[in-house]
Amino acid sequence: ILSSGINAEWPLRPGRFCRSKCHKAFKMKRNPRKVKWTKAFRKSHGKELAVDSTFDLEKRRNVPVKYNRELWQNTIHAMKRIQEIRTRRQNQFIKNRLKAGRKLELKDDEQEVKKHLHLIEPRVTQEEVMSAAIASAKRRAAAKETAVEMMED
Numbered sequence: 001i002l003s004s005g006i007n008a009e010w011p012l013r014p015g016r017f018c019r020s021k022c023h024k025a026f027k028m029k030r031n032p033r034k035v036k037w038t039k040a041f042r043k044s045h046g047k048e049l050a051v052d053s054t055f056d057l058e059k060r061r062n063v064p065v066k067y068n069r070e071l072w073q074n075t076i077h078a079m080k081r082i083q084e085i086r087t088r089r090q091n092q093f094i095k096n097r098l099k100a101g102r103k104l105e106l107k108d109d110e111q112e113v114k115k116h117l118h119l120i121e122p123r124v125t126q127e128e129v130m131s132a133a134i135a136s137a138k139r140r141a142a143a144k145e146t147a148v149e150m151m152e153d
Contacts, residue, residue, distance in 0.1 A: 049093045054086045 017023040025035060032040035043050040057078075065071070113120070 047097070049090050052086070052089060054082050054089070057082055 017026065025032075032038040033044045035041055039048070042048045
């Protein structure tokens with residue numbers, strides 16, 4: 001990986017690497033498309049947005065243009081807008097990519113719940129506990145009354 005952000009397997013001028021890790025990988029003749037931490041790998045394996053119309057606007061154009069203040073202002077405004085569009089598209093790409101993993105995760109969770117259903121206990125509220133205690137107290141009182149009535153007879 002070059003310091004300019006360009007991923008090149010064999011750069012024209014060695015020594016312009018972003019960090020020593022990249023330079024060492026280059027000297028060991030590693031293919032960036034096979035090394036997992038490189039941008040080349042991420043793009044070639046569909047982990048990052050690789051094809052988009054906003055990338056075409058970033059290309060260099062070696063055509064001299066006469067200075068025009070309005071043109072510069074419009075260009076800067078367009079650059080900001082393009083960056084917003086690109087970040088939105090990248091975020092959407094990541095969300096779509098992670099949807100499949102989320103579905104698999106939910107499926108695994110459902111299977112685990114079905115497998116260990118006996119471990120899940122229903123939650124009991126305080127009101128249910130109190131109502132159950134009152135009902136059992138009433139039953140005991142009714143049982144005592146019936147027992148007293150039987151003894152009196």
